[in-house]
Amino acid sequence: MKIIFTAKGENWDSPMDARFGRMEMLVIYDEESDKLEVVSNDGIEDMEHGAGLQTAKKVIELKPDVIITGNGAGQKALDLLKRTAVKMYIGAGDMTLKEAYDAYKHGQLKTQF
């Protein structure tokens, strides 16, 4: 399983970012290799509009199985993500990455779609 977290930092103790489109960075966890990888979302703060679609594109290109985030994606990004096989889990906005992963593993997170 390849899992993307919307994050504000680079490791398991970092806080999650509740936002999807304007998330600070993407942290990718590959369960098979047990490795964390960080993809920056720099430049998103310079976008006046359309941050959601831009980030969704970046996420889709990384081909994750699961996305874990806080409030979920907005309508436009959602329309795009729904066309892929990815599963979106929400409600982890106030957690650390580790807590978010545990909550996901224990089935405590809701899905957005």
Add this chain to the structure above:
Amino acid sequence: MREVVIISGKGGTGKTSLAASFAYLEEANALVSDCDVDAANMHLLLDADFSSKEDFFSGELAVIDEDICINCGRCDEVCRFDAIDVIDDQHRVNFISCEGCWYCSRVCPTEAIEMVKQKAGDLFVSNIKNGSKMVHAKLGFAAENSGKLVAKVKQEAKILVLKEDKAYVITDGSPGIGCPVISSLSGANLVLLVTEATVSGLHDLKRVHKLVKTFNYEAVCIINKYDLNEDVSQEIEKFLQEEDIKLVAKLPYDDTFTKALAVAQPIVEHNSDGQLSLLIKESWESIKTIIKENDR
């Protein structure tokens, strides 16, 4: 830190008056962020001192270097916004029409067109009269509000609130249901929908709530001027029940709203013992209770 974002969809429902009153009541415990940057006016009610100021840049403008330009007219041909004028045999950019799309700059054979970042407005951090601080912005003429600007206001507020260890952020949200509203909602612990008992009040409440629901925020509602039209008010209550939105308060039509605005004061400051002020105080207490219950 807990953040309450106050939005209404429709203008004129009393959103900013209530937000300013809540901030006034909570005193130094609450930081204020004004994300209603199109019509920013909360600073008037809270006596903001504009103590720190930063330029805000958004969008770009094409600028032709007339020394390099050969007046071939390629820019004029491709511009979809009709923003290239020929004045005195020189191609010039009409800065009002230019959307900053880069097309002319890309096709210019002599690379005479540079894209220059535009100042869209100012971002301020102010001391306010409740002993706290507020983050706010002012847009320039014809500058467009954007998720970007609101995100910037919110980011500044977040840094400040963590530094000063305050209990609440009270955010006056953007109007409508577009990009700036989505941005002003981000990270909210509770969304307060302020509506009024009119047909458009209900209509816009439904629209903005649909947006709030997309992001799974918990929403509560205040019906202002409920006695303007009690039939509509009942319809609003029915809608709230169906959508499982807690009704925090029903406020009667009261000209204290206008009188307080006229002297640039929050209602609870202007007429602190009045019936309306008491209802507003109760509302803020209920909101805090809801937040505390959610934390448990």
